[in-house]
Amino acid sequence: MSRASRWPLAQGIALTLALVLSLSLGAASGTEARTPAPLPEMTLPNASDRILVVAPHPDDETLCCGGYLQRAVAAGAAVAVVWVTAGDSFEIDAIIAERTLRPKGRGLEKLGARRIAEARAAADLLGVPRDHQFVLGYPDRGLTALLAGDGNSVQRSAYTGASAVPYPEALGHDSAYTGNNLRHDLGKVIRTFAPTVMLVAAAQDLHADHRSSGALARELLPEAAPQAKLYYWIVHAGLKWPWPHGLHRLHALRPPARAAQLPWQQLPLDEPTQLRKLQALRLHRSQREVMGWFLNSFVRSNELYAPAP
Numbered sequence: 001m002s003r004a005s006r007w008p009l010a011q012g013i014a015l016t017l018a019l020v021l022s023l024s025l026g027a028a029s030g031t032e033a034r035t036p037a038p039l040p041e042m043t044l045p046n047a048s049d050r051i052l053v054v055a056p057h058p059d060d061e062t063l064c065c066g067g068y069l070q071r072a073v074a075a076g077a078a079v080a081v082v083w084v085t086a087g088d089s090f091e092i093d094a095i096i097a098e099r100t101l102r103p104k105g106r107g108l109e110k111l112g113a114r115r116i117a118e119a120r121a122a123a124d125l126l127g128v129p130r131d132h133q134f135v136l137g138y139p140d141r142g143l144t145a146l147l148a149g150d151g152n153s154v155q156r157s158a159y160t161g162a163s164a165v166p167y168p169e170a171l172g173h174d175s176a177y178t179g180n181n182l183r184h185d186l187g188k189v190i191r192t193f194a195p196t197v198m199l200v201a202a203a204q205d206l207h208a209d210h211r212s213s214g215a216l217a218r219e220l221l222p223e224a225a226p227q228a229k230l231y232y233w234i235v236h237a238g239l240k241w242p243w244p245h246g247l248h249r250l251h252a253l254r255p256p257a258r259a260a261q262l263p264w265q266q267l268p269l270d271e272p273t274q275l276r277k278l279q280a281l282r283l284h285r286s287q288r289e290v291m292g293w294f295l296n297s298f299v300r301s302n303e304l305y306a307p308a309p
């Protein structure tokens with residue numbers, strides 16, 4: 001390389017560096033400019049409220065709503081949780097829990113029973129009385145198929161092999177796995193408990209069981225509890241949500257991009273409420289073994305809810 005050609009090279013490098021610097025500064029100031037406005041705070045429950053959380057799986061009650069349930073109990077409201085499935089399809093989880101290579105059938109039913117017990121313990125800690133803890137026991141990862149047809153065809157769980165609710169403590173123990181039986185059982189819980197506020201999964205949640213249970217609750221509400229106000233929550237919104245992963249109590253949850261169009265409100269959580277939510281999540285031991293980092297990501301300075309229009 002000749003001496004004459006070195007100068008343009010040096011100038012080129014300097015220019016490139018300047019460009020990169022200005023771009024990164026621009027990006028930083030752009031980020032600052034986009035700092036989102038704080039979300040409005042949601043109305044807190046009062047002593048005359050009755051709060052029902054519709055949890056597609058054991059652990060959703062704490063992930064979505066562990067703070068809200070505590071605030072509701074502190075305000076004197078009645079609280080209840082209904083678990084639509086027993087979370088009995090989580091195969092990796094069953095391998096760890098059962099120490100077998102290919103758990104299925106009874107192995108997964110045992111996992112389902114274990115997950116129900118864990119969720120009950122978590123709900124106890126959050127202040128939900130046992131007689132307001134409702135187990136339905138419909139097939140994990142099977143709700144969409146169950147609700148898709150005419151509601152009469154009997155579905156078989158691809159995981160446990162069951163074609164009827166196998167859990168003795170379930171509301172409709174031995175009921176065939178049909179959409180109409182699921183509608184009947186969830187409708188019965190809603191009518192019996194008569195909520196004033198119902199917290200259900202948003203249609204934007206990535207898990208099909210979440211979307212289906214939320215849609216069913218929404219469908220049943222006008223007849224079963226016309227007085228109830230519906231709020232949506234979201235748990236599965238992509239690999240980068242909640243971000244950052246893990247336990248970051250001082251971070252606030254922000255609405256995920258895929259559900260940005262919902263009118264989100266926030267419920268601020270103080271430290272004791274956060275710590276109890278964390279304690280409740282730790283009771284979901286079967287889940288902690290495989291995805292503790294995900295569970296911890298929901299212990300934040302707030303929870304997010306979007307009122308249904």
Ligand SMILES: [Zn+2]
Nearest residue numbers: 056057060207
């Ligand atoms: Zn779930």
